[in-house]
Amino acid sequence: MIPLCIPEMGGNEWKYVKECIDTNWVSSVGSYVNLFEDRFSEYLKCEKAVVTMNGTAAIQLALVTLGIGNGDEVIVPSMTFISPVNAIKYVGAVPVFCDIRKDTFVMDENKIEELITEKTKAIMPVHIYGHPVYMDKVMELAKKYNLYVIEDATEALGSEYKGQMLGTIGHIGCFSFNGNKLITTGAGGMLVTNNNEYGERAKYLSTQTKTILENKAFYHEEVGYNFRMPNLLAAFGVAQLEQVEKYLKIKRENAEYYNEILKDVKGITLPVEMPWAKNCFWLYSILVEEDYPISRDELIKKLIDNKIEARPFFYPVHDMPPYKECRKGNMDITNEVASKGINLPSSVSLTKEQIEEVCKVIKGE
Template identity: 40%
Template sequence: MERIPVYEPYLAGNVSDYVNECLTTGWISSRGGFIAKFEAAFAEFTGAKDATSVANGTVAIHLVLEALEIGPGDEVIVPSLTYVASVNTILQTGAKPIFVDSLEGTLQVDPAAIRGAITPRTKAVMAVHLYGHPCDMDTIVAICREHDLLLIEDCAEAFGSLWKGRHVGTFGDAATFSFFGNKTITTGEGGMVLARDPEVMSRCRRLKSQGVSPGREYWHDMLAYNYRMTNIEAAIGLAQIEMAAEIIAIKCKVADEYRVGLSSLPLRTHDPVGDVSHSYWMCSIILDRAEDRDPLRAYLAQQGIETRPFFAQAHLMPHCRTDEVFPIGASLSERGINLPSYPGLTSAQIERICAAVSSFWRQGI
């Protein structure tokens, strides 16, 4: 039986040619022409003024938190239903994550919960665009302006996602993207940072490169990091950007086929709500009953179909545990499954997956 993985990268186009150019010219490390080309192409695609590449999506978040001078004594509001990197990076700065609940319909952070969590120590809000659906940016931006808070967008899972025609990552003071191997566009590892203020962007560039002085060789006048992307990664990224519209269109078609194939079952697909473009990083289903989730995943595994559960709530992790209860996030976390979501999926494979999901209930398992 053919195994269907949850994700495979889509490495077509100029990927091989650009990587081979790095190899033949010797520009394989964090210097080389593809770095600037990828950053410029990414900024153009998202509608940002500027972009700077980094080693991965996690250090991208840490970098912007540092560049925005968030640290001990500060609070950062973040959804509990998120990948743990969103929270770990807040803790790494010495700041305190303040967890809030999510919305049932979109899976995104609840703006009303953000408003209710603001204290005199709140310095920033982190909006995480989960699984490719945008957060309610109109409301979140308004809250941040009203309370003079910094806004950080974690767009690790939302390349290609639009809120009212505008690419996510262009609303906040800073934004971050991930290019891990299972992301919509990939560089293997890698990430990108956007920032509204040119001074913040300049600080990001210095912080990611050991704090080197712009005017003096081997002079480092700040505590900083080595968070740079390699030229080979940027070469892959440039080739991916060139195919980005094609990749996103294919992923939307995959999601549409799931929506049709899984209709009338005791579950719902993660559909766009409002004037948004959902990039479908993952094609997600939310079951009606939490008790069906693990048996369904086990059944699909027996059929050679790999899946992933929704993220566990971050506030339940041992190193940042709180006694709070976030009922919507808890329910979503327990009911959610991510199905195979890669662009190379065939219609026949999707039909097989939908048939397997349907047979789970037909057999009364």
């Protein structure tokens, strides 16, 4: 089977993890925790990074840090993995679904304003599959209506918007190091910000708001969370981050090779990269249009029959039982793209021959 997206481990992972085991620093305090946060903020050129146990926790932490809670509305796309929507729910806030653009698959910046009400507290752009949302418009609306912007950049590590790393444009950005992400720690996440106050507060909240008194007793001023990542995983993360540029280069080359072979296939829409964007091409994704000889689901079946793992786009969250009653805009593009999209194999270890094999099936050769 050619897998959809598996981790790549060719660097110092074992060396750093072994060092944690050898020195007994395996738990939530240790030099790799600090090092991972420092290296990550350096890489993104932002002020502060706070490591978490997964990307969902990072998003929840972002919401809590900004004081978003009961009854507050957060505008979010429906074409996303469910995680950011669930995180909104965890804090008692209410998701409001915004439609997406057909070209980039991400939140349509021109359909946000009509959803803003008195209750709106934040906009949560999700840079799905690696392409950025048009952030100028998002930030302009945030300023106009006094809203927070939390970027879900979990799928977009290394992507850029007008030369700035995604995740660092809004008030807070969130990343995931789940096994299928560009870099992995097995499970993990990171909250980033250019506002030191938010960064400090996020760290405090994520570590059970623990304050150590003079007599060494633990004292907690408010309700906190145990969202910490153990040193063992942070060590793994440091080793992965050392290879991020190499991974990004390979992902881009692979996307360009897919584009070259598939460019003239009738009925297949290829992914775009807007002139103001740098797409990390986390998952290379196509749309199967009506004039393609078979349906999207038939093509996925054909790929799987040929031992190629392919996946349909995310099912729209607004159409799932927990969120059916939520307020939303017109969801026509979301529904269309969700019914036409396929993620193709995108691992860093994917070979040119494997890309050719995938394309052969799509071209019906």
